[in-house]
Amino acid sequence: MLTDNITRVKKDFSKDIADVKDIGDLEEIRIKYLGRNGIISKLFDQLKDVPKDDKPAVGKELNLLRINVTSQFEKLQTSLASEKDEKESKVDLTLPGKKYQIGSKHILTQTLDEMKSIFKGMGFSIHEGPELESDYYNFEALNFPHDHPARDMQDTFFINEDFLLRTHTSPVQIRLMENMKPPVRAIMPGRVYRNEAVSARSYCMFHQVEGLYVDTDVTFAELKGTLVAFAHQYYGKDLKYRFRPSFFPFTEPSAEMDITCFMCKGEGCNICKYTGWLEILGCGMVHPNVFKSVNYDSEKYTGYAFGMGIERIAMLKYGITDIRIFFENDFRFLKQF
Amino acid sequence: MKVSLNWLNDYVDLKDISTGEIVDSLTMSGLEVEDVVDQKEMYKNFIVGFVEKKEKHPNADRLSVCIVATGKESVSVICGARNVERGQKVVFAPVGTIIPKGNVELKKAKIRGVESSGMICAEDELLLSEDHSGIMVLDPKLKEGTPIVDALNLDDVLMEIAITPNRPDALSHLGVARDLSAIFKKDLHLPKINLKESNIDINDTASIEIADEKNCPRYSSLVVLDVKVDDSPDWLKNKISSIGLRPINNIVDITNYVMYETGQPLHAFDLDRLNGKKIIVKSTKRKSEFTTLDSKERELLRDTLMICDAEKDVAIAGVMGGENSEIYYDTKNVLIESAYFDPSSIRKTSKYMQLSTDASYRFERGTDPNNTLFAAERTAALIGEIADGKIAKGSIDVYPKMIEERIVKFRLRRLNKILGFNVSAEDSIQIFEKLGFGVKQLANEELKVTVPTYRPDIEQEVDLIEEIARISGYHNVPTIPRISITLDTKHDETVLTNNVRDFSNALGLSEIINNPLQPELLAKSTGDAVKLSNPLSMDMAYLRTSLLPGALSVVARNLNRGEKNLSLFEIGNVFNLKEDKSDINSFDDFDEEEKIIFILSGKKVERDWFSDTKEYDFYDLKGIVNSFLSKISLDNLLNDSYYSIYNNIYEFYLTKNFKDREVGLGGKIRSDVLKKFDIEQNVYCFEFNFSELKQIPVIQNKYSEPLKYPKVFRDFAFVFDKTVLFDDVRNFIQVKSSKLLKNVNVFDIFESKELGQNKRSMAFELEYFDMDRTLTEEEVEKDFEKLIKLVSKQFNAKLRGN
Numbered sequence A: 001m002l003t004d005n006i007t008r009v010k011k012d013f014s015k016d017i018a019d020v021k022d023i024g025d026l027e028e029i030r031i032k033y034l035g036r037n038g039i040i041s042k043l044f045d046q047l048k049d050v051p052k053d054d055k056p057a058v059g060k061e062l063n064l065l066r067i068n069v070t071s072q073f074e075k076l077q078t079s080l081a082s083e084k085d086e087k088e089s090k091v092d093l094t095l096p097g098k099k100y101q102i103g104s105k106h107i108l109t110q111t112l113d114e115m116k117s118i119f120k121g122m123g124f125s126i127h128e129g130p131e132l133e134s135d136y137y138n139f140e141a142l143n144f145p146h147d148h149p150a151r152d153m154q155d156t157f158f159i160n161e162d163f164l165l166r167t168h169t170s171p172v173q174i175r176l177m178e179n180m181k182p183p184v185r186a187i188m189p190g191r192v193y194r195n196e197a198v199s200a201r202s203y204c205m206f207h208q209v210e211g212l213y214v215d216t217d218v219t220f221a222e223l224k225g226t227l228v229a230f231a232h233q234y235y236g237k238d239l240k241y242r243f244r245p246s247f248f249p250f251t252e253p254s255a256e257m258d259i260t261c262f263m264c265k266g267e268g269c270n271i272c273k274y275t276g277w278l279e280i281l282g283c284g285m286v287h288p289n290v291f292k293s294v295n296y297d298s299e300k301y302t303g304y305a306f307g308m309g310i311e312r313i314a315m316l317k318y319g320i321t322d323i324r325i326f327f328e329n330d331f332r333f334l335k336q337f
Numbered sequence B: 001m002k003v004s005l006n007w008l009n010d011y012v013d014l015k016d017i018s019t020g021e022i023v024d025s026l027t028m029s030g031l032e033v034e035d036v037v038d039q040k041e042m043y044k045n046f047i048v049g050f051v052e053k054k055e056k057h058p059n060a061d062r063l064s065v066c067i068v069a070t071g072k073e074s075v076s077v078i079c080g081a082r083n084v085e086r087g088q089k090v091v092f093a094p095v096g097t098i099i100p101k102g103n104v105e106l107k108k109a110k111i112r113g114v115e116s117s118g119m120i121c122a123e124d125e126l127l128l129s130e131d132h133s134g135i136m137v138l139d140p141k142l143k144e145g146t147p148i149v150d151a152l153n154l155d156d157v158l159m160e161i162a163i164t165p166n167r168p169d170a171l172s173h174l175g176v177a178r179d180l181s182a183i184f185k186k187d188l189h190l191p192k193i194n195l196k197e198s199n200i201d202i203n204d205t206a207s208i209e210i211a212d213e214k215n216c217p218r219y220s221s222l223v224v225l226d227v228k229v230d231d232s233p234d235w236l237k238n239k240i241s242s243i244g245l246r247p248i249n250n251i252v253d254i255t256n257y258v259m260y261e262t263g264q265p266l267h268a269f270d271l272d273r274l275n276g277k278k279i280i281v282k283s284t285k286r287k288s289e290f291t292t293l294d295s296k297e298r299e300l301l302r303d304t305l306m307i308c309d310a311e312k313d314v315a316i317a318g319v320m321g322g323e324n325s326e327i328y329y330d331t332k333n334v335l336i337e338s339a340y341f342d343p344s345s346i347r348k349t350s351k352y353m354q355l356s357t358d359a360s361y362r363f364e365r366g367t368d369p370n371n372t373l374f375a376a377e378r379t380a381a382l383i384g385e386i387a388d389g390k391i392a393k394g395s396i397d398v399y400p401k402m403i404e405e406r407i408v409k410f411r412l413r414r415l416n417k418i419l420g421f422n423v424s425a426e427d428s429i430q431i432f433e434k435l436g437f438g439v440k441q442l443a444n445e446e447l448k449v450t451v452p453t454y455r456p457d458i459e460q461e462v463d464l465i466e467e468i469a470r471i472s473g474y475h476n477v478p479t480i481p482r483i484s485i486t487l488d489t490k491h492d493e494t495v496l497t498n499n500v501r502d503f504s505n506a507l508g509l510s511e512i513i514n515n516p517l518q519p520e521l522l523a524k525s526t527g528d529a530v531k532l533s534n535p536l537s538m539d540m541a542y543l544r545t546s547l548l549p550g551a552l553s554v555v556a557r558n559l560n561r562g563e564k565n566l567s568l569f570e571i572g573n574v575f576n577l578k579e580d581k582s583d584i585n586s587f588d589d590f591d592e593e594e595k596i597i598f599i600l601s602g603k604k605v606e607r608d609w610f611s612d613t614k615e616y617d618f619y620d621l622k623g624i625v626n627s628f629l630s631k632i633s634l635d636n637l638l639n640d641s642y643y644s645i646y647n648n649i650y651e652f653y654l655t656k657n658f659k660d661r662e663v664g665l666g667g668k669i670r671s672d673v674l675k676k677f678d679i680e681q682n683v684y685c686f687e688f689n690f691s692e693l694k695q696i697p698v699i700q701n702k703y704s705e706p707l708k709y710p711k712v713f714r715d716f717a718f719v720f721d722k723t724v725l726f727d728d729v730r731n732f733i734q735v736k737s738s739k740l741l742k743n744v745n746v747f748d749i750f751e752s753k754e755l756g757q758n759k760r761s762m763a764f765e766l767e768y769f770d771m772d773r774t775l776t777e778e779e780v781e782k783d784f785e786k787l788i789k790l791v792s793k794q795f796n797a798k799l800r801g802n
């Protein structure tokens, strides 16, 4: 009898649960079968009337029924709930995120920052100097005599006979050495000016990084080592380089450093004027006349100096072909980097 | 300078060395080869063509259809030149030839319906000259099909060498050859002079006097009589045109040839046009005028060194000859000038006159004072030979004080100290000797080097060290892989600037970099501007006195390009004359200061799904300024002043002050100012004197313990007259409250019809806490009630919500 009831309840439940359409229907079923006064609870009440010998078997069957009903119920409840969430959710996760604006540093600043960190790692200090300079610091102390053709190498904006806009960051070398005794190891970034017609390749102002190291045993070999290490860090380990003799009044011997053109890998292209090489910096051993102007003993001390243009390096690195774009400050350009 | 490899071979035998190696060696020893033209390569496809037939183009009046025989076939070619004729031998470029001018490949083409298979060339297309007046017409004896390389002897290699200002000796073929002889360890052959003198004594033909020995230390001269001025022979024409000079006549061509051979500039005077057959070298005593041989009248400064005859000026020394004494077609007798002039004197004249010639270029860099006679003799010998002249016997060589060769000590130990590697005494001696230096070995490690006067750049030991380094090659100097670092303190003067850039970025601002050169109007609108004496243009004649005008220009440019929402900053130097200064005589006459500017314009938030559009306003600017100051720990050291009074730039503004000294200023830019920049939207700017901010001693940040006890908040809102300022209310509350009140924030402000005209409501949140204990409701309530009464009374304000 009870066993028959169990079988019937099983059947009824299967039918009822198949008809469930929503959470409301399901709740009715829960009350009907699993509620405190539900069908299953009532079946358990009937267990006391079952003969003692049959009790374990019937009890087991009854328990199974309860487990079965509960589990089917829960399964349906979960699936109905998620269906409901999907239908009724108020959050559209696909909407665009809100905008948070973060500024960018000018690409020239970023280029300089990268260079600064390499040289700082090599023990260089960082110093600055004025842009409106005297003829003495910009030329004379750097062994550019008056009326010397070497002055033509740097077209100059003059304020008057004695003051000018610095044409290179080298005057900071003099200012630094005037103020300290060797050893001096520093880089000196800054803005410089040249009286040159504005075009895609040249602008009337640009930025340089100057380097200087003076001590008792500084050699040209160490200059080469330092600059090669810099180039490897900045441009990559597999780069080829060469040092060519050149002329700067404030260094002797003087050199220019070329690296393999990274546009054509040395094959020759219009960027490297079909030479396969790109000049990246000028350098040399500090001229004894420069030491003389800052009262350093050139028999005791030797030193090297180097200088490189930041725009040129940024142009090469980022494939920028017109220098003027740096100073137009087009917001779209600024935001690119 | 253009250098011909064939010409170099006259002095040093380079035939067994490849062009590539020569070019590389020159570059790697300091004579940078910027461009190489290998004629054999460049002209390899061009051949002699024979014009068999010429007809008018059926569809174009100016064109002809020519049938050109190439030796193998006859092809039809369209030609636009007027001088093309049947029967001519011409330079023919078959299809597939790379035309040097423009570096383009010639393709088969149909020109106005007629096929053209090749091209008949003019000189400019071959880059032989600029001439495009007609096609090149060749010697009729040439056979069609002959390569042009053979027909025209185009077998040279031409190099464009960048000569640095320290190497005047290399401004000549002999000078370049001398370097090559040292690099390749070969002998240098000077040209042999075959001087066939006549029996007429030079002293009977002319006389020379130097009145200014300082500026003209030497004047050497030879005279050639009865010359025939004519075109130069082909070899000479070819030689000088190969390096880009235009042949003029045999006399002038020879002087040019010897200059490019020896580096010594020469001038030929028509002796019969020199009054008194006399040369006097002297400086002008006053300003005057002179007509140079290019028929231009030029103004001369006082103290310009001139070449004069007995009565008049005949040449500007070292720069250019005069029209009144130049060689012309019936010149008979020639006086050759080969002088040494003081470099700085020539440079001054050339600079002042803005006239740079091949001669002045060499003189101002320094020619060889001890080579003038050699060059004069070389010139005279060639004129005698080529122009069929009689060379007067002897020379006039005025050289009052011999310029001696410099003697420089050279220590191998010193070379090692500077270069970081060793070179043997033998190798050093060889290099010096090949460069023409005299060498005497003093001790094992020391040389006494006599420097010839053609190397004015070699002044001291380090210059000799460079000679050794560059000739043996910089690649031989080791590249050492480690350096030593001293352990003293390292400084970075840019740390604060870097941080400020980071803070500005975090505040949403992007960095701009402007040109500090500005037009007068902009520069003077914000300060006492410094003027350039030689500006590039009037647009860039002054230095900026503030970052503001540049910033507004950037805003305008971006608006123009459709970028309307801008948040920017710039850090840069500005330049102001000090008060009562009009010029700069010392660093005390002007201020160069670093400034930083913040710029906001347009929309802070654009129309979007979560919010309405929000424009930047003054409070955005103020907020950014204050956040910035708090990041650099200056927020508590500066105080604010507010201004709504007239200012020529700002409609209203705020200043930041340190001890009564203004260190920053900014606000809303006046619309009439913006109009001048064509800006039609609001712009807010704030400019700090960054140099001054850096001077303010900052109190080191210390750790403070976070609050352990709960805060208590109370809100109230009052209706005030609109004239009551927030700051006054807040200050009043802070003064009158108990010490437990730590903060007063305004959280709601509005006006409405209900409140009444000229009224506004301000709601405040009061924040109470104590670092050492929990507050009781009673004590807060007591203070709060007290403040309500006091505020109502003080500002005649009505408490809202009650």
Ligand SMILES: [Zn+2]
Pocket (backbone or CB within 6 Å): A261, A262, A263, A264, A265, A266, A267, A268, A269, A270, A271, A272, A273, A274, A276, A277
């Ligand atoms: Zn390349």
